[in-house]
Amino acid sequence: MSTDNHAHGAHTAHVAHHFKTADQQYSSGKEGIWLFMLTEILMFGAIFVGYFYYHNQYPEMFAEGAKSLDWKMGFVNTLVLIFSSFTMAISISFIQKNQQKKAVLALATTILCAAIFMVIKYFEYQHKFHLGLYPGKFLDAAKVGAEHANLGLYFGFYYTMTGLHGIHVMIGIGLITWCLLRTVRGDFHSQYWIPVEGVGLFWHIVDLIWIFLFPLLYLVG
Amino acid sequence: MAQNNDNNANVLHPHITPMATYFKVALALFGLTFLTVFAHQFHHQMGSWAAPVAFLIALIKASLVILWFMHLKDDTKMNRFIFAIGFVFLALLFGICAIDFATRVPEFSPL
Structure with missing residues (x-):
């Protein structure tokens, strides 16, 4: 049994017949994911525009809403997500060097961080529900003691933005688990790892959106 | 080999x-x-x-x-272009909404 140091003997790129080279196959796959990322940026972008628009219209009401958020929770979640992005990135590096065991460990850490993020999110939501801070017309204005009758609008944005982001985190957990299982099975190596690269790009976009959501919701308000 | x-x-x-x-x-x-x-x-x-x-x-x-x-730093020109296009359209969205907001005359319904 030879190691993979000299030739790419045991590991081949398996170039599909409609591609000229392995490099072309790889960059085509990546290009598709980038096009998908484009739609993600624009989807969240539209919600950000909505937030800025209503924030300009009702600045005091948005300030009142932002006061009820605990920035420490958002801060810890930011650190957790950045660390998970780091472990996702190094997992690809390990696969490129045929260090699959280390890659599995890095992917497992990524899933763990994503789970921690969702648990913190769960406690945040739970606390908000307890206080009666529901979105839109469901907001319990009397229980909250809201200064602004339309405070529910702020929480409409809060739940939409963090909720849509949370759904992405959960989808990410599923996709990274799929990558982890396939890495364990030995599907990925120095010549083939496009699925991990694609899921990685998706996961970094999830991190990227949170990088903007954290100051927007928790700090600036 | x-x-x-x-x-x-x-x-x-x-x-x-x-x-x-x-x-x-x-x-x-x-x-x-x-x-x-x-x-x-x-x-x-x-x-x-x-x-x-x-x-x-x-x-x-x-x-x-x-x-x-x-890895966009080392990516193909096409992927960098795709990403840049996303931000061009995002800037368009932000820009047009900003113009709308800056030029809107407040009107109050008599109802």
């Missing part, structure tokens, strides 16, 4: 980012997150500059993630 892999269509030639680069980028991201929270302690003094400062730091963090974690 004397075969030259550079000319072999069946061999992938990946760009491998050194592990040290990932460590440095992660450290910078952690540092900038702390800076965001630190800068926020002075948001009363900064006044209306608090939000632009927070978003500027977020933008730097986002650039680090995009260039190194998402």
Whole structure:
């Protein structure tokens, strides 16, 4: 049994017949994911525009809403997500060097961080529900003691933005688990790892959106 | 094996980012997150500059993630173009909405 140091003997790129080279196959796959990322940026972008628009219209009401958020929770979640992005990135590096065991460990850490993020999110939501801070017309204005009758609008944005982001985190957990299982099975190596690269790009976009959501919701308000 | 892999269509030639680069980028991201929270302690003094400062730091963090974690620095021209197009349309969306907001005349319904 030879190691993979000299030739790419045991590991081949398996170039599909409609591609000229392995490099072309790889960059085509990546290009598709980038096009998908484009739609993600624009989807969240539209919600950000909505937030800025209503924030300009009702600045005091948005300030009142932002006061009820605990920035420490958002801060810890930011650190957790950045660390998970780091472990996702190094997992690809390990696969490129045929260090699959280390890659599995890095992917497992990524899933763990994503789970921690969702648990913190769960406690945040739970606390908000307890206080009666529901979105839109469901907001319990009397229980909250809201200064602004339309405070529910702020929480409409809060739940939409963090909720849509949370759904992405959960989808990410599923996709990274799929990558982890396939890495364990030995599907990925120095010549083939496009699925991990694609899921990685998706996961970094999830991190990227949170990088903007954290100051927007928790700090600036 | 004397075969030259550079000319072999069946061999992938990946760009491998050194592990040290990932460590440095992660450290910078952690540092900038702390800076965001630190800068926020002075948001009363900064006044209306608090939000632009927070978003500027977020933008730097986002650039680090995009260039190194998402490998756009070493990616194909086409992928960089696709990504840039996304931000062109985002700027269009923000710009037109900003114009609308700046030029809108407030009217109050008599009802």
